[in-house]
Amino acid sequence: MELETVFSIVSSLALISWILLFIFYSGKWVYTLLFSGVLVILALTYLYFIIQGISGAEEGGFGSLAEVRSLFGSDEALLAGWIHYLAFDLFVGMWIARDAWKTDLNRWMLLPCLLLTFMLGPVGLLTYFIIRGIKTQTVIQTSI
Template identity: 75%
Template sequence: MNLETVFSIVSALALFSWIALFIFYPSQIVYKVLFSGTLLLLSLTYLYFIILGMGAESEGGFGTLAEVKALLSSDEALLAGWIHYLAFDLFVGMWIAHDSWKLDINRWVLLPCLLLTFMLGPVGLLTYFILRGIKSHNIIQSPH
C-alpha cells in the first residue's frame, strides 16, 4: 500500500473517530471502541512507519530543530509523525469529552474545544482548560 493511501486511511479513521466521540461521548462504549480499536490501530501503524522511517539513512536527532527536521526527512518518518499527531490529539479529545461529561458541560459548548483539539491540538486543550476553570470556579485543576 502506498504512503498516500495510508495517509488517507488514517486521516479518515481519525475524522470518523472524532465524529463518533462528539456524538456518543456520554456512552462508555465509544471510549472502549476508540481506545481498543482506533488508538490501537493508529499506534501499530505508527510503530510500523517509524521503524521504516528511522531505518533510513538520517543524521537526525532530537537535540536541535535541524536534527528533528532531518529525522523526519523520509516520507515514512513524516507519515509516522502525522499518525503521532492523530493518535495523541484523539487521546486528548477523549479525555476532554469524558471529563466534560463528568462536569456536565453542554455538548455544544464543548464542540469548539473538540474542533480546536482536532485541528490545533494544544489550542483546543487550552480552550478546554479555560472552559473547565470557568465551570469549576477553580483555576487550580487536576485531571481527575
Template identity: 60%
Template structure:
C-alpha cells in the same frame, strides 16, 4: 499500498473517530472502541512507519531543530509524525469529552473545544481548560476531582 493511501485512511479513521466521540461521548463503549481499537491501530501504524522511515536508531535524535528535520526527512517518517498527531490529539479529545461529561458541560460548548483540539491540539486543550475553569469556578486545574 501507497503512503498517500495510508495517509488518507489514517486521516479518515481519525475524522470518523472524532465524529463518533462527539456523538457518543456519554457512552462507555465509545472509549473502549477508541482505546482498544483505533488508538491501537494508529499506534501500530506509527511504529511501522517510524521504523521504516528512520532507518536506524542512531538517526533518532531530537537534540536540535536540524536533527528533528533529519529524523522526519523521509516520507515514511513524516507519515509516522502525522499519525502521532492524530493519535495523541484523539486521546486528548477523549479526555476532554469524558471530563466534560463528568462536569456536566454542554455538548455545544464542548464542540469548539473538540474542533480546535482536532485541528490545533494545544489550542483546543487550552480552550477547554478555560471552559472548565469557568464551569468549576476554579482557576487551578487538575485532572483529579
C-alpha cells in the same frame, strides 16, 4: 500499500473517531472502541512507519531543529509523525470529552474544544481548561 493511501485511511479513521466522540461522548462504549480499537490501530501503524522511516536516517536526533528535520526526511517518517499527531490529539480529545461529561459541560460548549484539539492540539486543550474553569470555578488539579 502506497503512503498516500495509508495517509487517507488514517486521516479518515481519525475524523470518523472525532465525530463519534462528539455525538456519543456520554456513552462508555465509544471510549472502549476508540481506545481499544482506533488508538491501537494508529499506534501499530505508527510503529511500522517510524521503524521504516528512522531506520534509514543516517543523521538526525532531538538536539536541534535541524536534527529533528533530518529525522523526518523520509516520507515514511513524515507519515509516522502525522499518525503520532492524530493518535495523541484523539487521546486528548477523549480525555476532554470524558471530563466534560463528568462535569456536566454542555455538548455545544464541548464542540469548539474538540474542534480546536483536532485541528490545533494544545490550543483545544487550553480552550477546554478555560471553559471548564469558568463553568466549575476551579482549576484542574493534578497529582504530579
